Structure formats: structure tokens, C-alpha cells
Amino acid sequence: MKGSRLFSLVKTHKRVYTVWEVVRKIKNLIENGMPPYLGVEGEISNLRKPSSGHIYFTLKDPFAQIKVVIFRENVPGTLLKDGMKVVVWGRIRIYEERGELELIGEKVQEQKGLGILYEEFLKLKKKLEKEGLFAPERKKPIPPYPRKIGIITSPTGAAIRDMIKIIHRRFPNVEILIYPVKVQGEEAPHEIVEGLQILNRLNEVEVIILGRGGGSLEDLWAFNEEIVARAIASSKIPVISAVGHETDYCISDFVADLRAPTPSAAAELVVKEMEKILSALYDYRERLEKRILQEWRRSAEKLLYLKKALLIFHPFKELERKRENLCDLTEKLFGIMENLVSNKREETRRWGEKLNALSPLKVLERGYSITFLLPERKILRSSEETEMGDRVEVKLWKGKIFCRVEEKDESPNTV
Numbered sequence: 193m194k195g196s197r198l199f200s201l202v203k204t205h206k207r208v209y210t211v212w213e214v215v216r217k218i219k220n221l222i223e224n225g226m227p228p229y230l231g232v233e234g235e236i237s238n239l240r241k242p243s244s245g246h247i248y249f250t251l252k253d254p255f256a257q258i259k260v261v262i263f264r265e266n267v268p269g270t271l272l273k274d275g276m277k278v279v280v281w282g283r284i285r286i287y288e289e290r291g292e293l294e295l296i297g298e299k300v301q302e303q304k305g306l307g308i309l310y311e312e313f314l315k316l317k318k319k320l321e322k323e324g325l326f327a328p329e330r331k332k333p334i335p336p337y338p339r340k341i342g343i344i345t346s347p348t349g350a351a352i353r354d355m356i357k358i359i360h361r362r363f364p365n366v367e368i369l370i371y372p373v374k375v376q377g378e379e380a381p382h383e384i385v386e387g388l389q390i391l392n393r394l395n396e397v398e399v400i401i402l403g404r405g406g407g408s409l410e411d412l413w414a415f416n417e418e419i420v421a422r423a424i425a426s427s428k429i430p431v432i433s434a435v436g437h438e439t440d441y442c443i444s445d446f447v448a449d450l451r452a453p454t455p456s457a458a459a460e461l462v463v464k465e466m467e468k469i470l471s472a473l474y475d476y477r478e479r480l481e482k483r484i485l486q487e488w489r490r491s492a493e494k495l496l497y498l499k500k501a502l503l504i505f506h507p508f509k510e511l512e513r514k515r516e517n518l519c520d521l522t523e524k525l526f527g528i529m530e531n532l533v534s535n536k537r538e539e540t541r542r543w544g545e546k547l548n549a550l551s552p553l554k555v556l557e558r559g560y561s562i563t564f565l566l567p568e569r570k571i572l573r574s575s576e577e578t579e580m581g582d583r584v585e586v587k588l589w590k591g592k593i594f595c596r597v598e599e600k601d602e603s604p605n606t607v
Contacts, residue, residue, distance in 0.1 A: 212288065219286035222293070226284045232258065232295055233303065235409060236276045237439045247272065250439060251280055251295065254407050257439070262297040270302055275310030275409055277303040310409065313416050316443055320418075325425045331449045332430040334462065335398045340367040341462060342397035342429070344387040347372035351405045351434075351455035358459035366463055369397050375404035380414035385423040392428055399462055400427065402444060403434030403455040415442035424448055434458035556589035563587075566594075575600040 234251035241247055245264035249272070250257050260280055262268075272278070281299040286292070320326065341359065345352050347370065359366055371391060373383035384402065391400055402424070404412070414420065415435045424431050424447045433448035434455040445451040452458035503509075548554065552562065563572045564585040572578065578597050586593040 211291075215286060215288050215291050218291075219288060222286055223284060229281065229283055229298075231279045231281045231301075233279045234258075234277070236272055236274055236278060239272060239274050247297075249274075251278075252439065254411065258295050259292060260295045260297050262300070266298045268300045270300065272300065273310060275313060279303060313409075313443070316416065316418055316421070317446065320421055320443065320447065325421065326446045330425075334430050334432065334450050337464065338366065338398040338462060340369060340397045342369045342371065342391045342400040344371045344373055344384060344391070344400060344402045345404055345455070346375045349375065349405055351403055354456045355401065355403070355459040358456055359463050362460070362463045369394075374414075376407065376411045376414055381417040381420050384414060384420050388423045388427055388431070392426075395429075397429060400429050400431045401434055401452075401455070401458045401462060402431055402448070403452070403458055404436070405455065406437040406440060412436050412440060412442055415444040417443075420444060421447045432458050432462060553589065556587070559589075561586050561588050575602050 232251060234253045234257070237250045237252050237257070239247070239249040245267065247260075247262040247267055249260050251260045252258075260282075262280075262282075279301045280295060280297040281301070282295050282297040285294055285296055287294050324330065343352065343355060345355075352370065356368060359368060369391070371387040373387050374380040375384075388400065388402070391397055402415075404415075406412075412435055415433070421443045424433070424444055430449040432450045432452055433442065433444040434452040434457065435442045435444055436454075438453035438457075450461065452461050556562070564570060564587070565572050565578060566583040566585055569585065570577075572584065578584065578600060580597055580600070582597045584595050584597060586595060
């Protein structure tokens, strides 16, 4: 029945609007329905001053917030700061490109009474930061899977109900130890400090959430007290500060081991979802089983390969291959030696023939002789080298003749 009614509505309203058309209609409704010039009272938060000269910030109260833009020509001479309580005079507009509601400020009036608190906030923040209470190295890690969580907050506020609901939904087995305190007023700081000290003495919880819902700077002031900051810094148990809304910042946020933008966010940060944990465990188990199976198959394949390799590279097989290789090398060596000897024999024969052709004996065989002057056996090349009566030795192809020079002719020989 409900589905058919929806279908009939879709059939009746056939027109489809563009985003721009929708935003334009909203813009006309809001801007035409609001006064052209109005004053809006609230607290400055997230103040930004870019190089353009314009000023951007959020104007908030305990129940709502609105973005404010002050263009360069309307920037007031008064120094604006986060935490200041002011009245911004201007006009409401819808910024079409982002579909956001904005207050275009033209004049800013400071409201007295809040500036003093903000100055105290800055003064204490500077002091504790100088002492090193905000240093990242002193912050303790938050346990990933705490079994018992301590919560210091008001037992009647919405924050505690939200945190308990979220924690039990995400992981029902987690225990919660609540230490009830006042979260605003004069007694609040002392009760918060006492709660931190008692939970540390009991030493039963693994992490502490210190939180409350949103409010004005005055409402949240208990979390800006120095005694609270030092109690957080002295805690041996990790502390999560979850005070106010996302745009609220307190001294406790800077001192704590972790800052959560809201109490609900703190509950989500400190406790993992059981279903996701179980899903991750199942996933890890499946991956582990696959990995073990892969390793088993890889080992089996490696073992089979080694068995085959052992058959191929068995010592006896390798010895047989070496023996065959040695036989081949021996045959090659003998072949090389035979070729080498044959080549040397042929070379020796050729050199012998050449040497024999150049031998003096061959010359003597053709009828020539060699004459030596005795007794020094000097080879004579000219008759001028002899004197009458010298003894000479004539070497023939066969035998020798010993002679004495009785006559000589020194004229040159002619053919």
C-alpha cells in the first residue's frame, strides 16, 4: 500500500529539479523571510584570517552554530579571538556554490564578560605547554582492545547514555566502570580530579574517558581548570578527553593522551566493533589457511624437484659423466698430439731440406773447395791474405789437401 502511494506521488510530480534550482528556491525562501539587517549573538570559534583580508569564523551558542564571513572592507578594528562573545550585525544569505547558510557580517560588537575567561584559558594553555604537558612524547598509547573502560562524567547527561549505547552495540563484552561527577559548577573540578585519582588507585580499567556534552565556555570551564589538567597528566592510565562538540577545545583536550571531538566519538574510538573484529579474525584465519596450503604445496613441489634432481645429479651419475668426459678428452688429447707430432715432423723435414740446400757441403759437391790459412785456420777469400811459403789447408767435398804457397796471382777473377 505504501509503495503504491509512493509510486502515485512520483507519477504526479514528474518534474525533476536541478541542484541549483533547489538551492535557489531555498535561498529565496530564507533571504526573503529574514530581516534585511539583523544582529546575531554568539561565541566566536574556528577564527580564520587568510591572506585575502576577509575573516571567517563560526558563531555558536549551546544549541546551534552559523558560519560568518566578514569581507575585507568591513573587518572591525577590534581584535577578534576564539572564545569572544560578540553580536554580529549583517544579513543572512545562502552561498549557492556550497549550499551553505552564512551570515555576512558588516559590524561586530564585543559582549563583555567572556573575554576574561578566554584570556585565562590562553594563559593557562601557554603555561602548561611551556612545562611540556602537551608534548606528544609523553602521551600514552590507547589500548586497541580494552576489556574494561572507565568513564568520568555526569550520570544524568545524554553523553553517558550515548557512550554506553555505542560501546555495548559495538562490543557487548566490554565492561564499563562509571565514576559520576558534576561536569560544571564550582564542585566539578574537584570531583573530576577525585575520579581520576580513584580510578588510578583501583587500577581496574585500561583506559579512562573524561567527557560531557556541549555547552558555552562557562559550562565547559571545569575542563579548563589547572588542577584537572595536572590530574590528567599524572594519570598512569591513558585518558581520552571528550568534551563538548567538535568545535569546542578545552585544556583537557591538549593534556589528554587522545582528544575525541565528542563523547560519542570517544566511545567509537576506544572500542572496535565486534563484528569487524570477528570478520577480521575470520579473514586472518582464511588467509592463514591459504598461506599454509600454499606453503605445503610449495614444499611438496620442492621435494619432488629435489628427488628428480637427486636422480639426475646422483654421485654415481656424475662420476659416470666425468668418466665419459675424461675418455673424450683423452681421445682429443691423443689426436692433438698426433697432429702436433706430424706437423713438427713435416716442419723438420722442410727445414732439413732448406738447411741441406744451404749447406757448404753441397757447394763443395759441385767442385768447389774451402781454403784455410794455417795454423789459425782462417778462411781465405783473397790471395792477398797469404805470403809466400804459408801453409794452407784445402777442404774438398771428399777429404783435405795440405799445401804450401809457392806462387800466387793477385789479379781479380773473371768468369
